[in-house]
Amino acid sequence: MSEKYVYEFGDGTAEGKADMKLLLGGKGANLAEMSNLGVPVPAGFTISTDICAEYYKNNGKYSNEVKKQVEEGVTNVEKIMNAKFGDVNNPLLLSVRSGAPASMPGMMDTVLNLGLNENTIQGLIKNSGNERFGWDSYRRFVQMYGDVVLGMKPESKEEEDPFEIIIEEMKVKKAVQLDTELSANDLKELVSLFKIAIKNGTGKDFPTDPWEQLWGAISAVFGSWNNQRAITYRRLNSIPANWGTAINVQAMVFGNMGDDCATGVAFTRDPATGNRDFYGEYLINAQGEDVVAGIRTPQPINDSTKSDADQKTLEEVMPQPYAELEKIYQNLEKHYKDMQDIEFTIQKGKLWMLQTRNGKRTAAAAVRIAVEMFDEGLIDKETAVMRVEPEQLDQLLHPTFDPKAPKNVIAKGLPASPGAATGRIVFHADDAEEWAAKEENVILVRIETSPEDIGGMNVAKGILTARGGMTSHAAVVARGMGTCCVAGCSDISINYKNKEMIASGKAYKEGDWISLDGSKGEVIEGKVATVTPELSGNFGKLMSWADEFRRLNIRTNADTPHDSTVARNFGAEGIGLCRTEHMFFEGDRIKAVREMILADDEAGRRKALEKLLPYQKEDFYGIFKAMHDLPVTVRTLDPPLHEFLPHENENQQEMADEMGITLDEVKAKVDSLHEFNPMLGHRGCRLGITYPEITEMQARAIIEAACQLTKEGVKVFPEIMIPLTGTKAELANQKKIVKEIAAKVMQEQNVEVDYLVGTMIEIPRAALTADEVAEEAEFFSFGTNDLTQMAFGYSRDDAGKFLKEYLDRGILEEDPFQVLDQSGVGILVEMAVTKGRETKPDLKIGICGEHGGEPKSVGFCHRVGMDYVSCSPYRVPIARLAAAQEAIRTK
């Protein structure tokens, strides 16, 4: 028994249906579905993706069975359309289109008007009664076939299409501006000239046999599955190469046969707002590509699309086809239970549907459509929750540029923290603070930022850095603050001395206006108007539905009461990472920190730490209070001590003056703390072990704050987290210190506080030996930034030099600092979860790396059984939705 390779559709029936996308491609499956629904679809057939594989296996040969089925398919189309392929009097013309299981718009090839030759052109002219239309169709066919099937299209984008050159010459010769001004005879002459060009270029005559044309087109479309841009697109969108494409061969219908013809596109709801209005545009006497090309201005199909009283709607011009279209769109939306993006053609008053698919939409529209479709009873709650891309929500939470405002992009960097900002350039954090105090909007522009810059970053509207990746200091801090940031923008060069930056060959001085699009990584000259989003009631509704489904708790990474409150308002259920060192730079604290670093012995350090204690206690008091009733994970000191010392001469002198020591002493300390690879140096718990008094001070500050709040009747749940643990012994050492201090403080204060002591899992060895580490840990929190750095051996500060190339060349599919590398780093994470729970089945496990707010990574965290993810405040809603979707997906 022969297998089925060709699936026919048309005339209210079809052999395929919507759920056969893998075999028939998206387009083919939907054409079949529409046909089954009784929607008027030009008859045709789909050659299945299996034949794509065959095509590659057999070097472009087809079996007799395939040939037979294709011939039967054509016969069926002839029957339905009442025309004959290659017939002189009543020729059937075909389109040959690719259609992969996943949408790959514009990546593969298409041939239209197939079946025309010197004979059939006569029939077309006769039947359409339009000679110019006939020759124009033929001209288009020869050009397209020449480009796509016969390889006339130049490989380089710089070279012009040879056919376009001929058309240009003709227009010059005829002294006309537009293609449409060429006459039927001109077009006829173009056909001849095109054929000569093909003969010259390929050494072969243009094929006149329609069947030869058809098989050529089919092979060309299969072949286009492996063209370079298709390969690249698949890589970028994780589409398997072995899926292959299907091919849809369909009867041509024409919207350009005359003024009783039209073509258009429409959405079943407004894709920008989600408004429940039928929304679309059309052109009379035009082809689909004309709507897109923008030479003629499309007209609104109905009053709800209309923006201008002069416009003529399709409803007015062709009321009968419009009425039919309206019925169809309603049916389609009801059938697909989603907003549809549809294409139609009206040929001599008859409506044909060419395509339907789920429509793309803005975040606001996605939320509104999902919620309203549930309210309408069209979809259930789970489906509504699945309908919004978590990543999209970002648009709703940050200001954006007015999409209509003109923009002069002068440089591109990494989209490090979303949002849009406009302000005046300053190059130093101090200046930022000074200017901001004078109510100036500033953009802080730095080669890179360091913790010293925190004050300036805090007041800046946007942050731009020339170096550093998605998890650089600037990026992490900016995301925490919800401030827009473009990082690692190597297109700009910065000269601090002259207070200027060079971008696109032009100098921008301090005080000049620029704008940043942190969602796209764009640096824009001058001011651009921004739009502040408003959160709708629908948003809240959708979030609350998401919360019904998700199992993961969502916490936030926050270092201040303000950030904590923001996050809490976004739904954070605790703090997963409070970085104590971010507090060290505020006010007078840095002086005490530096005193501690400069101290020669433990006694000196203790003295300085005593000064820090009240500050730290105050910090924790504020954060614990803001997060009352919720757990707060506080990480003990993590960065190497040299990060707290100034590195520029001027600042070192300042510090020396302030502390009453010599510049040489400052320099000597900076030198002695210098490290070749600070990322792998004396930091994290290694500090707490060599200087236990630091851990003691921090533990005391945490527990004293907790005791005080407990006395005030506020419920607090501190979780003290030891960073950079690599061995059980390290954790045991630090835990012992914390427990002893905590016991002492609670005795002093005569209060009991519930607290835990746990560890970051961010050193590969800790993950590998998680069973041992869990013996000491009361919780695990994955620090996937460092874990990624060490598992890959990439410094996030330096990887920019090769990561971009790795992504471009497809050596990496995604930036592992943005999307957790599930197949590598993920193995470590899974091992650690499994081994940790072998020792302690109830071990609380979360993630506090940047990945905790990235939807795919959140999905992974759900699947490996974590208890929570923690992310920057503005990503909390994204994480909530992603967690819910994964829970639904894996139910």
Place this chain on the structure above:
Amino acid sequence: MSEKYVYEFGDGTAEGKADMKLLLGGKGANLAEMSNLGVPVPAGFTISTDICAEYYKNNGKYSNEVKKQVEEGVTNVEKIMNAKFGDVNNPLLLSVRSGAPASMPGMMDTVLNLGLNENTIQGLIKNSGNERFGWDSYRRFVQMYGDVVLGMKPESKEEEDPFEIIIEEMKVKKAVQLDTELSANDLKELVSLFKIAIKNGTGKDFPTDPWEQLWGAISAVFGSWNNQRAITYRRLNSIPANWGTAINVQAMVFGNMGDDCATGVAFTRDPATGNRDFYGEYLINAQGEDVVAGIRTPQPINDSTKSDADQKTLEEVMPQPYAELEKIYQNLEKHYKDMQDIEFTIQKGKLWMLQTRNGKRTAAAAVRIAVEMFDEGLIDKETAVMRVEPEQLDQLLHPTFDPKAPKNVIAKGLPASPGAATGRIVFHADDAEEWAAKEENVILVRIETSPEDIGGMNVAKGILTARGGMTSHAAVVARGMGTCCVAGCSDISINYKNKEMIASGKAYKEGDWISLDGSKGEVIEGKVATVTPELSGNFGKLMSWADEFRRLNIRTNADTPHDSTVARNFGAEGIGLCRTEHMFFEGDRIKAVREMILADDEAGRRKALEKLLPYQKEDFYGIFKAMHDLPVTVRTLDPPLHEFLPHENENQQEMADEMGITLDEVKAKVDSLHEFNPMLGHRGCRLGITYPEITEMQARAIIEAACQLTKEGVKVFPEIMIPLTGTKAELANQKKIVKEIAAKVMQEQNVEVDYLVGTMIEIPRAALTADEVAEEAEFFSFGTNDLTQMAFGYSRDDAGKFLKEYLDRGILEEDPFQVLDQSGVGILVEMAVTKGRETKPDLKIGICGEHGGEPKSVGFCHRVGMDYVSCSPYRVPIARLAAAQEAIRTK
């Protein structure tokens, strides 16, 4: 039924035996064994290690059953020794000694002469006929008991023993110099003063009841299992804390009762040379501790020990006991089948054996004894191979200091590369070369070394650095060269400008003489005579036996034909790591390398690489030739490019001049290549991927050299190794380049060469995804230096700041850069081996990190099923022996 806790011995019989070490401790088991053999051992009994656990469990209480068994033990000793515990006329005195399952020399406590009081002292005096002896014994007992049992010994080492202060006062009062000059009456007075001091210090009277004394001593010895130095010793020697110690209670015998008494120690063969001669020393009328104390010079026991005609041997002085001793030592050696270290005492002409154990010996002696004992038929070949500590062999391969030469150690650092060297200080590599050219022996002293210094390192007799660990550049290169090196010597401070270093508060200038002991990490003032070792025939024999047993192949890490030849002579079976970049600094090459780095585009880089090609080809030609018939693993470029640029102003100017560019241009390039964490930066295959032309050049050089040699009839097996692979795609990228170039070269040359393309496994992610990586790899080679750095998150250049403290505090048991961390990094290694072989069951797997020459790590490599280990040339014999021992151990 009551269990057995006490094991009696004496009078030619015993309840224990030699293989009961875990229960009876090493000393107790051997005392029992000797007794069983009929060797005269003072009667006694061993309290088993079980009671040590009981002691800690029950807070120092003993069950009635234990008490009963101890009392029975004493009764048995009384019977055999014909004396009575506590008896006035014929008192039995006891010794109470610790004895753990593993030797812990001097770590725990001992009490001698137990049973003395104001009554029994009379019996002792009477029976010995020696009043002074009696009071001296009593004095010693009270002092020892006071210190050990009653806690009179000060905790701090700085404070003097209170009893010693009393003795000193007495000596002043009596105007004598030595203890031995004190009279019986003086000693009697001391006893009284001691007792007063104890009463004052503890508030309690000195116990007079012998049973109270005995139980006090037993508890003190059990208690000493957990004193701080014992804990530290156990940690350093990996002795489990739960083993506990046994206690040996034994009748006292005295070598200090008069001139018919003596005491001594002996070895059944010469522990220095291995000579098959009975070898030992003794003292007339002395106690064991006097032999060690060095106040009196011990005498040779026999002619073969004699070094001076005037000396009186034991054989001459006490022929009868000596004859007995000779018979006993022969029996013991035959019985234990190993060289024995024995202690004996002659009391009034009667020989008593106090201890026997396997004797410590030099490497030379170990080799000789092992080989000769096999030749004598005493042991089999496997046992002979097991008898030599692999690490010991190092002594045989490097110069050592004359052990008799005086040494003034001025600083201590890490024993980075073994051997001894004497030379004049220079601070710059260039100076080293210059001075060496003038036939000066130089020691290169640097804060740290970099590849630029290679020339100077090559000619230096020794290398001293102030920074960097066991796997720092200086250490790795020095070991490769077999040059002695002390690294990370933070005791010294170096001032390049003044050309001086400060050590122990004294300045050492350029040209001053110092000496380095690379095996101990010592820096010594001035010249010290060195001894160059000779390899004996026995060494070769033992090595060839080792080769019969081992399964692992042993390769070497070598970058020059010279190193290759050295290693081959040591038995290397190939090169496991040839670092191509070490060649980049020789002669004119560095100029071409820098040209490449400075080039703005690929064309410029290719031009510079073309200049490098002939050099590289020449390098490989030489190495392949030296290693004919054996595989040579060549690693493509690994270090970041900035390592090839000068970092000091002066050298940058030099480079600028040489290359005809400005200093600013050089500085700009250095800046642009600067990395925050170069270890995790743009290096390894990341270079070969972003600059494929580098890999192309190297592949061409390798294959061209191989082709040329093949034509000359030399068999070559290049294995091209891609460094720093983290993903399969990286390896695929580089492999494709290599394969294409290789195919091209072989076609050009018209020769076929067998070669492989494989990868380092040194990035954790590569280990985690080894199944995927193996799809592209033709071999794996573990780079455990980097793997350790990344798994622990330790930069080997910076970890010095905390690693020492980690080791001191027991947070790490061993430096993971010296001994492979089997329980952490080892998990990654095992995963990679298992996963790699899942994909390719025959995958060739080796290790080329520094651990490849460390015996425990070699054992691990054997167990996880690697095919080979590769180590620096001078460690090849060590690896051969370690591999053989592990094969025997796991047979």
